[in-house]
Amino acid sequence: SQTIHQWPATLVQPVGSPLSLECTVEGTSNPNLYWYRQAAGRGLQLLFYSVGIGQISSEVPQNLSASRPQDRQFILSSKKLLLSDSGFYLCAWLRATEAFFGQGTRLTVV
Amino acid sequence: QKEVEQDPGPLSVPEGAIVSLNCTYSNSAFQYFMWYRQYSRKGPELLMYTYSSGNKEDGRFTAQVDKSSKYISLFIRDSQPSDSATYLCAMSAIGGSEKLVFGKGTKLTVNP
Numbered sequence: 001s002q003t004i005h006q007w008p009a010t011l012v013q014p015v016g017s018p019l020s021l022e023c024t025v026e027g028t029s030n031p032n033l034y035w036y037r038q039a040a041g042r043g044l045q046l047l048f049y050s051v052g053i054g055q056i057s058s059e060v061p062q063n064l065s066a067s068r069p070q071d072r073q074f075i076l077s078s079k080k081l082l083l084s085d086s087g088f089y090l091c092a093w094l095r096a097t098e099a100f101f102g103q104g105t106r107l108t109v110v
Numbered sequence: 111q112k113e114v115e116q117d118p119g120p121l122s123v124p125e126g127a128i129v130s131l132n133c134t135y136s137n138s139a140f141q142y143f144m145w146y147r148q149y150s151r152k153g154p155e156l157l158m159y160t161y162s163s164g165n166k167e168d169g170r171f172t173a174q175v176d177k178s179s180k181y182i183s184l185f186i187r188d189s190q191p192s193d194s195a196t197y198l199c200a201m202s203a204i205g206g207s208e209k210l211v212f213g214k215g216t217k218l219t220v221n222p
Contacts, residue, residue, distance in 0.1 A: 006153075034209075043116075043214035044154075044198065090153050098144070099200070099210055101153030 003027055006091045006102030013109055019064075019078040021105050023091030026072070031093045033074040035066055038088040038104075050074060081109045113137050116199055116213030125222050129186040133199035133213045136180065140201040140211075143175050145184045148196045148215065157197070158184065189220045 003026045013019060025031050035047040046059045048066035056066050063082050067075045074091060086109045091102040116133045123129055131145075142161055146154035158173040160166045160182075166173045172185040182201075186193055199213040 044212040046209060049209065092153075094210070098156055098159060099146075099154075101155070104151070104153045106151065 004091060004093050004100055004102045006105060008105060009103065010106045011108070013081050013107065015083055015109055016080045019076070019081050019085070019107070021076040021089055021091075021107075023074045023076075023102055024072055025074075025093050028072070028093070028095075030071060031095075033068065034092040034094065034099070035074065035076050036090040036092060038090060039086075044090070048076070083109050085109050113211050114199065114201060114213045117216055118214050120217040120219060122219045122221060123189055125189060125191060125220055127189050127220070129184075129189050129193070129218060129220075131184040131186075131197050131199075131216050131218070133182050133201075134180055135182070135201060135211075137201075137203065137211075138177075138180070139203035142202045143173070143182050144200040144202075144210070145171075145173055146198045146200060146212075148198060150195075154198055191220050191222045194219045 006023045032051050034049045036044045037047055038044050048056055048058055050056050050068040053068055053071055063085060064076060064078050086107055089105045089107060092099045114133055114135045145158040147157045148154040158171055160173045160175050163175045163177045170187045174183040182199055196215040196217045198215040200210045202210050
């Protein structure tokens, strides 16, 4: 069966510090991978998606970047965090039109 | 107009009530419709999945799609406290880039 791992579960970082969130998928190959951010009252905002190694599409201009160094690994990064980067970050894998989510990372920038 | 509109609630009902959750959408290309359930501090999980118009039933849950009105619903019968969660609708266009468009989610509390 397919499994999606995401860590860490919670993170508190100071403004201006770097960020690296990792997501890995098991049980499938060449998955379409997605990073979403969920802010209170704003629903799920698609940040990045990737259809293969080294292929990244950005949905919104922002302070974040994404990379896909391996087939089943998707990384969300920032060089300098802003207060507005706080939120609940979710990695997802899509099979056809069904999304399977990781457990999320709650990021608080202070 | 946003592609998908969903009333964020919150919605509070007594145990055993019938719950109706709804979303409207503007993109007539949407063909696949889903409902996700998200417990607090967890990732969303797929609850129901329907293609095109019609009804689909799974236990206490019924998903309904009315493409002519661009309106989808999720009904929960005999609601239980364990149904307390945020419910998100999601939809996708056929032959599209497989990107799902989500509603903002409706927070439901079922009181014992």
